[in-house]
Amino acid sequence: MSSINVISIDPAQSAKSALHPEVFERIARECRFSRDVKHYNVSAQKSINLAFGINKKVSKTKSRNLLLLRSVAGISLVASAFAQGLDFTSFSASWAMVIMGISMVFGLFSRVISIMSATFFTYVLAISGLEISLANISAAAAVLFSVTLFITGPGKFSFDNILRRSMIRYAKVSSRRKAEKLANLRLSYKAMQYV
Numbered sequence: 001m002s003s004i005n006v007i008s009i010d011p012a013q014s015a016k017s018a019l020h021p022e023v024f025e026r027i028a029r030e031c032r033f034s035r036d037v038k039h040y041n042v043s044a045q046k047s048i049n050l051a052f053g054i055n056k057k058v059s060k061t062k063s064r065n066l067l068l069l070r071s072v073a074g075i076s077l078v079a080s081a082f083a084q085g086l087d088f089t090s091f092s093a094s095w096a097m098v099i100m101g102i103s104m105v106f107g108l109f110s111r112v113i114s115i116m117s118a119t120f121f122t123y124v125l126a127i128s129g130l131e132i133s134l135a136n137i138s139a140a141a142a143v144l145f146s147v148t149l150f151i152t153g154p155g156k157f158s159f160d161n162i163l164r165r166s167m168i169r170y171a172k173v174s175s176r177r178k179a180e181k182l183a184n185l186r187l188s189y190k191a192m193q194y195v
Helices: 021-052 060-084 093-106 110-128 134-152 159-194
Strands: none
Touching: 021 110, 021 159, 060 093, 060 134, 093 110, 110 134
């Protein structure tokens, strides 16, 4: 018959491995701190990705194709602006086309520029009427490309992606500071409760 080992516990003496309430509170505070940081980071990344139209999941192949498409459209916009003639004394539609083309080539503020470009070329199409001409076909192609660029975003090979990464880095640092501040406020509140 096997012997049964009985562990006796003296209720008058506390165990050496007993956790104090402060330890539980510290563990809960650290878990809440990491949860707060993660929550702030996720919400900031969603907002930044929506603003720039770039996501982490965008592949390099798709970004290369977008870079090629952006370059062709931007260079053609600048070339057509120079073909129409630039007036250096006043701001005209040709200057707007140059600014939009350069922005498309470099991928800088692509979503804003694509909205402006789509609006501008839709206005050009509305003024010129429904007659079939080379200018109307190029304007319709520019509207189509602008809508496509607004939906897809500029891709990873763009200045927008550099801005996006720096903004996400800043958002991570600021969210960590905000969570630390909240954790310190909770800690001081607990200290006031013990007094």
